[in-house]
C-alpha cells in the first residue's frame with residue numbers, strides 16, 4: 001500500500017494505525033470539472049488582501065479536503081460544522097477525538113487529560129493515531145473527503161499530512177484577540193444532548209483605529225439551561241497557555257500553507273449572522289447554499 005509506505009517514511013516514530021487510503025485520493029487537475037475555476041493563488045494568499053475569495057469553485061463529484069486553522073475560541077468548530085452539513089462531508093475535529101478518548105477512560109486517558117488540561121499539545125504520535133482510527137472508521141462507512149479542524153497544529157503534522165494527501169484549501173479564521181479569551185471562557189456544553197453554546201456577550205466599542213464588534217451570546221434552550229458544563233481546559237490560565245502555544249507552534253503552519261498557495265485568510269467580522277454569509281462568499285459557496293435551500 002503506497003500510502004502506508006509514504007506515511008511510514010515521513011514519520012520518525014512508530015504509528016500503530018496508519019492514515020488510510022481515504023485521504024490518499026489525490027486531487028489532480030484531471031479531477032477538476034468544467035465548473036472549477038482556478039486563479040493565481042498569490043491573489044488570495046496575500047494577507048493584506050483580507051477575505052480574498054477562494055478561487056476554487058466546487059464542481060460536482062469532487063472530494064473536499066479542507067483544513068480549518070485558527071486560535072482557540074475563534075469558532076473553527078462552529079463554521080466547520082456548518083460547512084460540513086452544507087457540503088455533506090465529515091467534519092473531523094481532533095479536539096473532539098481527544099475528548100472522546102478521555103470519555104472512554106482508556107489506558108492513555110490520565111496522561112492525555114494531564115496534557116490537555118495544562119493547555120499543551122499531545123504528541124504527534126498520539127494525535128495521528130487517533131486521527132487514523134477515525135479516518136479508517138469513516139472509510140469503512142463509505143465516507144470521502146473531510147473538513148479537518150484542529151489538525152495539523154504543528155509543522156511536523158502538516159508535513160505528515162502532506163506526505164499522504166494534497167489538501168486543497170486551508171481556511172485561517174481570525175478574530176480580534178480581545179474576543180478570543182472571552183469566547184473560550186463563555187463556552188458551555190449541554191451535558192445531556194452535547195449541544196454547544198456560548199454565554200459570552202462580546203461588545204467591543206469602536207474607536208478611530210478600529211471598528212466596534214458585537215457578538216451576541218448563543219444561549220441554550222430552556223431544557224439545556226440547567227445542564228450546562230464547561231470544558232476543563234477552558235479556565236483562564238489554561239486558555240492563555242493554549243493561545244501562547246498556538247503562537248509558538250501553530251502560527252508557523254499558516255506560513256507553511258501560505259507558501260504553498262493554499263491559505264485563505266478570513267477575518268470574522270462579528271457573530272454568526274454577519275460572518276456566515278461572508279464566509280460562504282469568500283469560499284465561492286453562496287450559490288451552493290441557494291441550491292440547497294431550493295432543493296429543501
Ligand SMILES: Nc1ncnc2c1ncn2[C@@H]1O[C@H](COP(=O)(O)OP(=O)(O)O)[C@@H](O)[C@H]1O
Nearest residue numbers: 072073094095098116120121122127150151153
Ligand atoms: N492536532 C493536535 N495536536 C496535538 N494536540 C491536539 C491536537 N488537536 C487537539 N489536541 C489537544 O486537544 C486539546 C483540545 O483541542 P481543541 O478542542 O481543538 O482546542 P481549541 O479550542 O484550543 O482549538 C488541545 O488543547 C490539545 O491538547
